[in-house]
Amino acid sequence: MAILIDENTTALVQGITGREGSVRTRFMLDYGTKVMCGVTPGRGGGEVWGVPVYDSVAEAIKAHGQINASVTFVPGPQVKSAVIDAIEAGVKFIVVPAERVPLYDSLEMIALARKKGTYILGPGSLGLLSAGKAAMGWLGGSEEFAREIFKFGPVGVMSRSGGQTSTVTWSLVGSGLGVTTAMHVGAEPIVGLSFAEILPLFEEDKETKAVVLFGEIGTVAEEEAAEVIREGRFTKPLVAYIAGRNLPSGMRFSHASAIIERGRGTAESKVKALESVGACVVDRPQEIATTLSKILKGSEKK
Amino acid sequence: MPKLYEYQGKKLLRDAGVRVPEGAVVSSPAEARVVADKLGKPAVIKSQVGATGRFKAGGIKFTSKANEAETVAQELLGKEIKGLKVEKVLVEEKLAIEEEFYAGVIINDSCKVKGPVLMFSPQGGVDIEEVAAKSHEKVVSMNVDVLKVLKTEEVRKLLSGMDIAPSLIDPLSQTVHGLYKVFKEYDARSAEINPLVLTTDGKIYAADCRMVIDEASVFRHPELEIDYPRDIGRAPTELERLAWKVEEKDYRGVGYFVQMAQDFGPVEGYVGFHGIGGGGAMVGADALIRHGLKIANYADTSGNPTASKVYRVVKLIFSQPNIDGYTLMGPVIANQEQWHHAHALVRALREELPSRPNFPVVILIAGNKDRESMEVLKEGLKGLPAKIEIFGRDYVDNVDSVAERMKELVEEYRNSAKEGK
Numbered sequence: 001m002a003i004l005i006d007e008n009t010t011a012l013v014q015g016i017t018g019r020e021g022s023v024r025t026r027f028m029l030d031y032g033t034k035v036m037c038g039v040t041p042g043r044g045g046g047e048v049w050g051v052p053v054y055d056s057v058a059e060a061i062k063a064h065g066q067i068n069a070s071v072t073f074v075p076g077p078q079v080k081s082a083v084i085d086a087i088e089a090g091v092k093f094i095v096v097p098a099e100r101v102p103l104y105d106s107l108e109m110i111a112l113a114r115k116k117g118t119y120i121l122g123p124g125s126l127g128l129l130s131a132g133k134a135a136m137g138w139l140g141g142s143e144e145f146a147r148e149i150f151k152f153g154p155v156g157v158m159s160r161s162g163g164q165t166s167t168v169t170w171s172l173v174g175s176g177l178g179v180t181t182a183m184h185v186g187a188e189p190i191v192g193l194s195f196a197e198i199l200p201l202f203e204e205d206k207e208t209k210a211v212v213l214f215g216e217i218g219t220v221a222e223e224e225a226a227e228v229i230r231e232g233r234f235t236k237p238l239v240a241y242i243a244g245r246n247l248p249s250g251m252r253f254s255h256a257s258a259i260i261e262r263g264r265g266t267a268e269s270k271v272k273a274l275e276s277v278g279a280c281v282v283d284r285p286q287e288i289a290t291t292l293s294k295i296l297k298g299s300e301k302k
Numbered sequence: 303m304p305k306l307y308e309y310q311g312k313k314l315l316r317d318a319g320v321r322v323p324e325g326a327v328v329s330s331p332a333e334a335r336v337v338a339d340k341l342g343k344p345a346v347i348k349s350q351v352g353a354t355g356r357f358k359a360g361g362i363k364f365t366s367k368a369n370e371a372e373t374v375a376q377e378l379l380g381k382e383i384k385g386l387k388v389e390k391v392l393v394e395e396k397l398a399i400e401e402e403f404y405a406g407v408i409i410n411d412s413c414k415v416k417g418p419v420l421m422f423s424p425q426g427g428v429d430i431e432e433v434a435a436k437s438h439e440k441v442v443s444m445n446v447d448v449l450k451v452l453k454t455e456e457v458r459k460l461l462s463g464m465d466i467a468p469s470l471i472d473p474l475s476q477t478v479h480g481l482y483k484v485f486k487e488y489d490a491r492s493a494e495i496n497p498l499v500l501t502t503d504g505k506i507y508a509a510d511c512r513m514v515i516d517e518a519s520v521f522r523h524p525e526l527e528i529d530y531p532r533d534i535g536r537a538p539t540e541l542e543r544l545a546w547k548v549e550e551k552d553y554r555g556v557g558y559f560v561q562m563a564q565d566f567g568p569v570e571g572y573v574g575f576h577g578i579g580g581g582g583a584m585v586g587a588d589a590l591i592r593h594g595l596k597i598a599n600y601a602d603t604s605g606n607p608t609a610s611k612v613y614r615v616v617k618l619i620f621s622q623p624n625i626d627g628y629t630l631m632g633p634v635i636a637n638q639e640q641w642h643h644a645h646a647l648v649r650a651l652r653e654e655l656p657s658r659p660n661f662p663v664v665i666l667i668a669g670n671k672d673r674e675s676m677e678v679l680k681e682g683l684k685g686l687p688a689k690i691e692i693f694g695r696d697y698v699d700n701v702d703s704v705a706e707r708m709k710e711l712v713e714e715y716r717n718s719a720k721e722g723k
Contacts, residue, residue, distance in 0.1 A: 111416070
C-alpha cells in the first residue's frame with residue numbers, strides 16, 4: 001500500500017509539451033506511473049512520448065475515462081487556470097510544482113479544491129513518489145536515480161524541503177530502510193495538503209509503520225502536526241527535524257514560507273510542540289535514519 | 303521590499319473610498335512648508351520608512367505653523383529611523399482624536415483556515431498585539447471566503463457585537479470593508495489601519511496604513527513601483543537588486559541571493575555561501591554557522607535552474623568584496639540534474655579563481671547525475687591555483703565534516719593573508 005498514488009492511479013500531465021513537462025513525463029512513464037494523457041491548451045491532437053495531448057482536462061477525461069491525479073508543469077503566474085480546469089473536471093488529486101504562485105491564485109485554488117473534495121499537493125511541491133509504484137512531479141528525477149534513492153519499506157516521508165525529501169529516503173536506504181510514500185508539501189507561503197492533513201492518511205496506511213517530518217522555520221505546519229498527534233489522529237512513531245535553527249528572524253530564506261514573522265514560526269516553538277506529544281525531534285538530519293532504525297527495531301521485538 | 307509606505311497605502315485607501323487625513327508626501331523642507339501652508343492648520347510630519355514604532359523613534363512630529371513644518375521636515379529628511387533612511391515625509395492635517403480603533407486583514411496559513419482573516423478592535427493605537435494577547439474579547443475576527451465577494455453586511459455583523467456606539471457601526475463597517483477591498487485588489491499579505499480614528503467632529507479616518515504586498519503578485523501591480531519585492535527586512539543592496547533582475551522574469555528554477563553581512567574586511571572569515579535546495583541550503587548554512595564560520599550571503603539555486611542562472615548567482619557571490627572562501631553546500635540528494643550546476647561552476651570559477659591563489663573552495667554536490675557532474679567539475683577545475691575540495695554523495699549525511707574542512711581551509715587562508723601583510 002501507499003498513500004495518494006500507487007500503481008493503479010491514472011495520471012494526467014498538464015503542461016506536458018513544456019521543458020519540464022516533457023522531461024518528467026518520460027521519467028514518470030519509466031518509473032511505471034500510468035500516465036494516460038496530457039493537456040496543453042492549444043496543442044490538442046499532438047503526442048509526447050506516445051502520450052496523447054488534449055486542449056482541456058474535460059476533453060482528456062472524455063477520451064480516457066476517469067483520471068485520478070494530475071501534475072501541473074505550468075509556471076506560477078499561469079498555474080491557477082490549469083488547476084481549476086482539473087478540479088472542475090473532477091480530478092481528485094493535483095500536484096502543483098510551480099513556485100512563485102500569486103497568493104490569491106493559491107488561496108482560490110485551495111479553497112475551490114476543498115469545496116470539491118480535491119487534494120492539492122503544493123504549490124511549490126517537488127511532487128511525491130510511492131516506492132516501486134508511481135511517481136508524480138520532479139521527485140525521483142530520472143528512473144535510474146529514483147530506483148537507487150527510493151526503496152520500498154515501512155516509512156512515510158513528508159517534507160517542507162523538496163531536495164531533503166529524497167535526501168531522507170536515501171539515508172534510510174543506507175540504514176536498510178525504505179519508504180511507502182515520500183512527498184514534498186511545497187515551499188510556498190500557503191500550500192494545499194499540510195502535515196496535519198497527511199498524518200491521518202499515513203495512519204490509515206497499514207504498511208507505513210513510522211513517519212518522518214522534515215520541517216523548517218516559518219508557518220504553523222509543525223505545530224499543527226503536533227496537534228493531530230495530541231488528538232490521537234496519528235499514533236505511529238514520528239521522527240522530526242527542523243531546518244534553519246541558526247538563522248535570524250524577519251528575513252526569508254529562499255523558500256517563501258521560511259520566514260519568522262512577528263515571533264511566529266520559530267524552531268523553538270516547533271521543537272517544543274512536537275516533543276510535547278512524544279515525537280522524536282533530532283538535532284541533525286543524519287540522525288533521522290539512525291533514530292528510525294532504532295525505533296522500528298524496538299517495535300519489532302515487542 | 304513589498305512593504306508599501308504609509309502614503310502609498312493611504313492613497314489606495316482613499317481611492318477605495320476610505321477617508322484619510324488631508325496632506326501630501328514631500329521630499330524637501332520647502333515642499334513641506336508649501337503643503338503645511340495650504341493646510342492652514344496644525345500638521346503632523348511623518349517619516350516614510352517601512353518600520354513600526356516610528357513615533358517612539360522620533361520619526362513623527364507635530365507642528366502648529368507652516369514655517370515650523372519646514373524646520374521639522376529639514377530635521378527628519380535624511381535622518382535614520384530604525385536603521386532606515388528617511389527620504390520622504392508625509393505632511394498631513396493633525397486630527398482631533400476622540401477614539402482610536404484597529405482594523406486589519408492578514409492571511410492565516412493554519413490548515414484550518416488558509417485564507418484571509420478580518421480583524422477589528424475598539425482598542426487601537428497602542429500595541430494591538432498586546433491587546434489581542436491579553437484580552438481576546440477586545441478583538442473580533444472573521445474568516446473571509448476568497449471565492450465570494452465580501453459584503454458590507456458581513457462586516458457590520460462582525461462589529462455589532464463590539465462595545466461601539468451604534469451610530470459608528472455603519473461608517474466603521476464601510477471603512478473596514480474598504481480596507482478589505484484594497485487588500486484583495488492589490489494582492490496584499492497583510493493590511494492594517496492602526497489607529498483608525500474617530501475625530502471630535504464625528505468622522506472616521508485612516509490615520510495610518512501598513513500594507514505588505516505578496517511577493518509573487520508584484521508583477522501584477524506595476525503601478526505600485528516596487529522594484530525589489532523580496533522580504534529581507536531592509537533596503538536591498540546593489541548586488542541584491544542585480545540578483546533580482548536575474549530572477550524576475552525567469553521562472554526556470556530558483557536563483558536566490560541575499561547578503562547577510564556587508565561591511566566586513568578581508569580575513570574576518572566571512573565566506574560566500576551557495577546552497578542547493580531550500581532545505582538543503584538551510585542545513586548547510588546551519589552547519590557552517592555551527593562550526594564558527596560567518597556567511598557573507600545566503601544563496602540557493604534549486605528547482606532545476608538553467609546553468610546560466612546558476613552561473614550568475616556564483617558571480618554575484620564572488621562580487622562581494624573581502625570574502626575568504628566560497629562554498630557550494632548541497633547537503634541534498636537533489637532530484638534536479640546536477641550537471642547544470644557543474645557546468646555553471648566550472649565557467650564561473652575559471653573566471654574567478656586565477657586571481658585568487660589559495661582561495662578556499664569547498665563543493666558538496668550530490669543527487670541526480672552526480673557522478674557525471676563530479677567528472678565535469680574535476681576535469682573543468684584542473685590547474686586552478688585555489689584550494690579546491692570536492693565532496694559527493696557520501697558526505698550528504700556528514701555535512702559537519704564538510705563544514706569542518708571549510709573552516710580549516712578558511713583559517714589557513716586567513717593566517718597566510720595576515721602573514722603576507
